[in-house]
Amino acid sequence: MEQNMTSLIMIFGATGDLAKRKLFPSLYRLFSRNKLDKFAVIGVARRSLSNDEFQQSVRESVTSALGNKENLDEFASHFYYQSHDVADSNSYVSLKKFADQIDETYDLEGNRIFYLAMAPEFFGPIALHLKSDGLTDVKGYKRLVIEKPFGHDLESAKTLNKQIRSAFSEKEVYRIDHYLGKEMVRNIEVIRFANAIFEPLWNNRYISNIQITSSETLGVEERGRYYETSGALRDMLQNHMMQMVALLAMEPPISLTTDEVRSEKVRVFRSLRTVEGEEVKQYFVRGQYGEGTIDDVKVPNYRDETMVDKESNTETFVAGKIMIDNFRWAGVPFYIRTGKRMAAKSTKIVVQFKDIPMNLYYQPEKMLNPNLLVIHIQPEEGITLHLNAKKAGGHLDAQEVKLSFANTGIHAMNTPEGYEKLLYDCMRGDATNFTHWDEVAYSWAFVDKISAVWEKTKAEFPNYESGTMGPKAADELLEKDGFFWWPVTDLEVDICK
Ligand SMILES: NC(=O)C1=CN([C@@H]2O[C@H](COP(=O)(O)OP(=O)(O)OC[C@H]3O[C@@H](n4cnc5c(N)ncnc54)[C@H](OP(=O)(O)O)[C@@H]3O)[C@@H](O)[C@H]2O)C=CC1
Ligand SMILES: O=C1O[C@H](COP(=O)(O)O)[C@@H](O)[C@H](O)[C@H]1O
Numbered sequence: 001m002e003q004n005m006t007s008l009i010m011i012f013g014a015t016g017d018l019a020k021r022k023l024f025p026s027l028y029r030l031f032s033r034n035k036l037d038k039f040a041v042i043g044v045a046r047r048s049l050s051n052d053e054f055q056q057s058v059r060e061s062v063t064s065a066l067g068n069k070e071n072l073d074e075f076a077s078h079f080y081y082q083s084h085d086v087a088d089s090n091s092y093v094s095l096k097k098f099a100d101q102i103d104e105t106y107d108l109e110g111n112r113i114f115y116l117a118m119a120p121e122f123f124g125p126i127a128l129h130l131k132s133d134g135l136t137d138v139k140g141y142k143r144l145v146i147e148k149p150f151g152h153d154l155e156s157a158k159t160l161n162k163q164i165r166s167a168f169s170e171k172e173v174y175r176i177d178h179y180l181g182k183e184m185v186r187n188i189e190v191i192r193f194a195n196a197i198f199e200p201l202w203n204n205r206y207i208s209n210i211q212i213t214s215s216e217t218l219g220v221e222e223r224g225r226y227y228e229t230s231g232a233l234r235d236m237l238q239n240h241m242m243q244m245v246a247l248l249a250m251e252p253p254i255s256l257t258t259d260e261v262r263s264e265k266v267r268v269f270r271s272l273r274t275v276e277g278e279e280v281k282q283y284f285v286r287g288q289y290g291e292g293t294i295d296d297v298k299v300p301n302y303r304d305e306t307m308v309d310k311e312s313n314t315e316t317f318v319a320g321k322i323m324i325d326n327f328r329w330a331g332v333p334f335y336i337r338t339g340k341r342m343a344a345k346s347t348k349i350v351v352q353f354k355d356i357p358m359n360l361y362y363q364p365e366k367m368l369n370p371n372l373l374v375i376h377i378q379p380e381e382g383i384t385l386h387l388n389a390k391k392a393g394g395h396l397d398a399q400e401v402k403l404s405f406a407n408t409g410i411h412a413m414n415t416p417e418g419y420e421k422l423l424y425d426c427m428r429g430d431a432t433n434f435t436h437w438d439e440v441a442y443s444w445a446f447v448d449k450i451s452a453v454w455e456k457t458k459a460e461f462p463n464y465e466s467g468t469m470g471p472k473a474a475d476e477l478l479e480k481d482g483f484f485w486w487p488v489t490d491l492e493v494d495i496c497k
Contacts, residue, residue: 004141005037005427008099008108012086012126013117014043015057018147023117024058025065026420031075035424040106042099044084054081078106086122092133099135110140113426120149124163131167145174145426148239149230150435153451154444161437170437174426179240180433181418183407184377188247188349189261191375191383198373199252201353203328208370209481211335211350212244213488214377215342215469217294220316224307232318233286233451236338242269242443243435244349245334249324258432262439269442273323276449284450285473286459287317289341292466299341299466313458316340319474320450321481333481337474341466346488347377361388361398369400372486381407 009027011019030036043054055076062069062076082098084091103110114130116123123146129135136142144164151157164173179185192198201207214236220227227235246265253260275283289302302308302316317339324334353371361368372386384404391397425433464471469485478484 003428004109004111005035005039006107006109007039007111007113007140007427008103008106009039009041009113009115010044010095010099010135011041011115011117012044012122013119014054014081015045015047015049016117018117019043020057020061021065022417022419023115023423024061026417026423028062028066028069028072028075029417029420030424032069032071036427038106038108039078040102040108041079042095042102043079043081044086044095045081046083046085048083049081051079051081055079086118086126086129089129089133092129092135096133096135103138108140110138112136112138112140112142113145114143115145117147120147120151120160123147124160127164127167136167141172141429142168143172143174143426143429144168145176147176149234150175150239150440151444152229152234153448154441157440157444161440165437171431173437174422174431174434175436175440176422177239177243177433177435178418178422179243179377180435181420181422182347182377183418183421184375184381185244185247186421186433187383187407188244188375191373192248193252204330204332206353207332208352208354209333209335209478209483210248211352211486212241212248212337212348213350213485214241214338214347215344215488216338216340217342217345217467219289219299219341219466220302220305220308222306224305227316228308228312228314231286231314231451232316232338232340233447233454237318237320237336238443238447239435241336241338242446243439245322245324245336246439248349248351249329249334251328256432258430261432262436266436266438266442267326268324269439269446271324271326271329272442272446273325274446274449275320277453280450280453283322283477284318284320285471285477286315286454287319287339287464287471287474288312288314288459288461289316289339289464289466290462292341292468294341294343294467301462302341303462313455313461315454315459315461317342317464317470317474319470319477321477333483335478335483335485337470337485339464339470343467343469344489345379348488349375349377350486351375352483352486361396368398374486 013019058076058079059072082095084095116126151160192202246268249268250264253264291301292299303310303312319337322334351373355368355370359368369388374384376382382405384402387401388398389401391399
């Protein structure tokens with residue numbers, strides 16, 4: 001793999017929220033760790049700004065995300081601004097001239113990263129212009145980083161992909177899924193494939209079900225316009241949740257190359273049981289938040305949020321049972337749930353193992369505790385293994401014990417922000433933690449069948465109170481299979497202490 005950390009990074013949408021909150025601070029962290037060789041950034045957006053004003057906004061965003069930092073002036077001096085309307089062809093001609101000049105000044109070897117941090121309707125047109133107006137005619141590498149959402153459904157994703165692919169090859173396209181930058185999401189593979197105690201048990205003989213929860217306390221905030229066209233199914237399930245399912249379910253790749261890992265993930269997507277028509281209500285539950293209280297603050301109904309339809313049929317919560325019909329996973333439900341305005345901000349994976357054949361130690365009053373492997377993705381990062389062991393001093397009484405590993409505890413620092421890792425990977429030319437077109441296409445095909453049913457039928461919303469773990473039907477989804485959601489807040493236990 002290339003390790004050339006020299007590049008001209010062009011950020012389209014450089015005055016936007018994502019650039020300020022995530023991209024500038026992440027670049028700063030790479031800079032401060034000496035991970036960048038020669039680099040310059042051209043920020044592109046519509047409004048008119050001088051280079052000085054832009055550099056000031058870069059300094060402010062780094063300070064606001066990371067506090068006062070060293071060498072900030074030196075870092076910011078690598079940033080340039082170009083006012084540009086992405087819909088106007090003439091702008092690209094002057095942008096190309098400017099980019100060539102910066103390339104020469106910093107000796108950037110013709111390496112270019114185009115980061116599209118803009119509304120998705122611009123992705124295709126920008127990619128086409130970059131090629132037709134010569135910005136991609138470089139002697140080094142050219143890479144296109146694309147934010148989510150990648151389309152609205154399979155059809156629109158195909159159209160977008162066609163536009164992008166007429167300017168960039170698949171290997172040059174880096175589709176961001178920021179969950180793939182999270183430390184513990186990346187750890188899933190290592191936990192699975194580097195431990196002799198897990199891999200032999202990682203199948204339908206020993207695992208009864210897997211639960212993935214990604215709950216948020218935030219509501220839709222200022223994103224009503226986008227969210228009304230998306231909902232939790234497209235916003236979270238089609239991408240982040242499906243990626244976690246794939247990492248948990250895939251076969252061990254023969255090596256850790258981008259192509260091998262991606263091809264194993266694609267095999268999982270190909271094995272997904274299609275859920276359509278009448279089956280959708282047996283497998284999936286949707287919800288929309290009503291008013292409630294979070295952290296002692298009263299919060300409004302989703303339908304009363306800015307830019308939201310008073311009769312909105314958009315789901316802010318989704319729970320589902322995903323079946324993977326292959327040899328390893330036949331019969332094992334993967335339960336997923338995600339939503340806004342829930343009781344806690346938490347992303348966790350709970351792997352519940354099957355009960356042992358006979359319960360010697362808890363009978364007759366109590367049930368044996370199943371063994372659980374909990375992967376804490378956020379806010380705390382770590383692993384907890386729930387076992388049964390003898391109670392100290394007692395006769396042969398058993399009790400549940402927990403073996404915990406806290407990522408932060410070991411490294412005594414915050415783990416790097418996901419965007420930092422993804423930017424670093426992109427500069428190194430490592431696309432393993434970006435989504436391949438095939439993954440996107442399969443997961444849209446799966447999700448489209450569900451949205452087709454939901455869009456046709458009006459739901460009885462709101463159906464969960466803000467500050468709770470979603471509608472009752474989400475609990476019933478597991479109850480009818482004899483399971484229940486392991487409470488994510490209780491599982492937070494002591495791992496970070
Ligand atoms: N914000 C976040 O936390 C996340 C965002 N994303 C994705 O990132 C992308 C950007 O989101 P976000 O930063 O929130 O969006 P914002 O609305 O905050 O920013 C949009 C940016 O696009 C620029 N822009 C708009 N129209 C044009 C135009 N015609 N020509 C040139 N520039 C233009 C704006 O510049 P100006 O104002 O000067 O016109 C601004 O810099 C979206 O795809 C979103 O889905 C994904 C995950 C998280
Ligand atoms: O992609 C998105 O993710 C965030 C949740 O991300 P997290 O890293 O805070 O878990 C979600 O709020 C947003 O709606 C969605 O677009």
